[in-house]
Amino acid sequence: MSAVLTTNAKPERSRGVWHAAGRRLRADKVGMVAMAIVVCFLILVLATGLGWIASDWQEEKGVPNAPPTLMGPAPPEATGVIVSPKGPNVDLSDIDPLAPKYKEWAERASQFKTTEVVKAETLPLGGDRLGRHVLAKVLKGAEVSIMVGLLAALVATLIGTVLGSISGFFGGRIGDFMEWVYNVFTAMPNILLIFSFAVIFGRGVGSVVMILGLTGWTGTYRLVRAEFIKHRGREYVRSAEAIGASRFSRMFKHILPNVSHVALVQLSLSVVSFLKSEVILSYLGLGVGVDQVSWGTMLSEAQGELILGYWWQLAAVASFMAVFVTAFALFTDALRDALDPKLRGLE
Numbered sequence: 001m002s003a004v005l006t007t008n009a010k011p012e013r014s015r016g017v018w019h020a021a022g023r024r025l026r027a028d029k030v031g032m033v034a035m036a037i038v039v040c041f042l043i044l045v046l047a048t049g050l051g052w053i054a055s056d057w058q059e060e061k062g063v064p065n066a067p068p069t070l071m072g073p074a075p076p077e078a079t080g081v082i083v084s085p086k087g088p089n090v091d092l093s094d095i096d097p098l099a100p101k102y103k104e105w106a107e108r109a110s111q112f113k114t115t116e117v118v119k120a121e122t123l124p125l126g127g128d129r130l131g132r133h134v135l136a137k138v139l140k141g142a143e144v145s146i147m148v149g150l151l152a153a154l155v156a157t158l159i160g161t162v163l164g165s166i167s168g169f170f171g172g173r174i175g176d177f178m179e180w181v182y183n184v185f186t187a188m189p190n191i192l193l194i195f196s197f198a199v200i201f202g203r204g205v206g207s208v209v210m211i212l213g214l215t216g217w218t219g220t221y222r223l224v225r226a227e228f229i230k231h232r233g234r235e236y237v238r239s240a241e242a243i244g245a246s247r248f249s250r251m252f253k254h255i256l257p258n259v260s261h262v263a264l265v266q267l268s269l270s271v272v273s274f275l276k277s278e279v280i281l282s283y284l285g286l287g288v289g290v291d292q293v294s295w296g297t298m299l300s301e302a303q304g305e306l307i308l309g310y311w312w313q314l315a316a317v318a319s320f321m322a323v324f325v326t327a328f329a330l331f332t333d334a335l336r337d338a339l340d341p342k343l344r345g346l347e
Contacts, residue, residue: 021261024338031334037327041146048143057136057293065310066127126312129305137293138316144294145282146324148208149275155213156274157267160220161256167221168228169251178225185218194277198286208287212274220266227259261339268332272325279321295321 025031048054125134167178185193193215201207231237232255240254281287282296295317302314 021338025334028334028337030330031338034327034330034334037323038331041142041324041327044139045143045146048139049147054136054139054143057132057140059133060131061133061136062123062127062131064127064129064131065305065308066123066131068126068312069123125316126310128301128313129310134313134316137298137313138295138320141293141295141298141317142320142324144205144288144292145275145278145296145321148205148212148278148294149271151209152212152216152274152278153267153270155209156216156270157220157263159213160217160222160266161224161263163217164221164224165228165251165256168225169232169247169255171229175225178221182218182221185215190215191280194281195286198281203287203289205288205292208278208281211281212277216270216274216277219270220263223262223266224259227262228255231255231258265332265336265339268328268335272328272332275325 044053123133123135125138128134128137163178163181167175194211197211197215198207201211228251232250237250237254240250245254278287278294279296279299282294283300285300287296288294298313298317302317305311306314
């Protein structure tokens with residue numbers, strides 16, 4: 001009598017590269033803290049974009065250059081408002097014949113005139129030269145600067161990935177032409193190239209995104225092109241060609257998923273770089289429009305205020321920018337380590 005052994009156990013399915021990368025990323029404590037900070041900033045950007053917070057950043061909330069305070073509204077003397085005069089307290093009849101009438105006139109005027117006292121609101125980060133709330137400005141500026149950095153990085157990564165894919169896959173004359181275009185863009189100093197495009201496109205958020213996107217794709221192009229040259233001759237690509245897969249299919253359905261980690265890491269690296277570029281452009285008056293605010297325009301305003309001893313706007317911008325840039329850089333390092341192909345065998 002023979003026994004037949006049967007089992008219902010299914011073979012364990014590979015969870016894939018992205019699952020392994022996610023597990024490595026979650027194991028990086030510093031990277032997770034940095035990601036949490038970045039997510040908080042993105043939530044602030046979304047809230048300001050929808051008008052939930054900082055929608056009144058252009059309104060005057062206090063006296064010009066009001067210092068930071070957490071103690072509520074300031075007294076009338078601190079606001080610079082002069083209370084309506086009630087006449088002199090000294091006898092001026094010897095030198096002014098109308099002095100006896102002052103008291104009578106003041107009493108009559110008090111029947112029709114009320115004293116208006118304007119009190120400043122609580123300004124945790126102080127006010128600017130127009131009395132606007134620095135906290136509201138720095139949050140609205142974060143929306144503009146971070147949005148420009150993200151969108152410009154997305155445009156540059158998309159351009160660099162497409163051009164690098166075409167150049168690396170086809171080679172030949174197409175690859176030579178792409179290399180010529182690449183060399184033209186990299187032959188000029190990047191900052192001069194940005195200024196040249198800024199003169200053409202003008203000011204505004206959309207213009208800054210296009211300027212940075214059209215001048216910042218070269219790094220992604222170089223890396224993606226090298227990966228496509230390495231992968232186009234591998235067995236899985238040859239097998240796809242043998243079964244009749246088109247060039248488009250081989251490029252974007254077979255090779256691109258295997259090199260997407262390069263584009264993703266380059267995207268995250270470009271965000272910080274483009275954010276800094278936007279700050280420089282706005283600081284020099286070539287970035288966002290005059291009716292908008294960004295971290296660059298706030299730094300430009302703070303330069304003149306610092307000379308007069310009003311340091312709080314500069315401190316607010318520098319603190320917010322330093323926290324975001326540092327957190328995003330640490331998150332990018334953790335993401336790059338998690339997606340590094342050399343670590344895939346260390347599970």
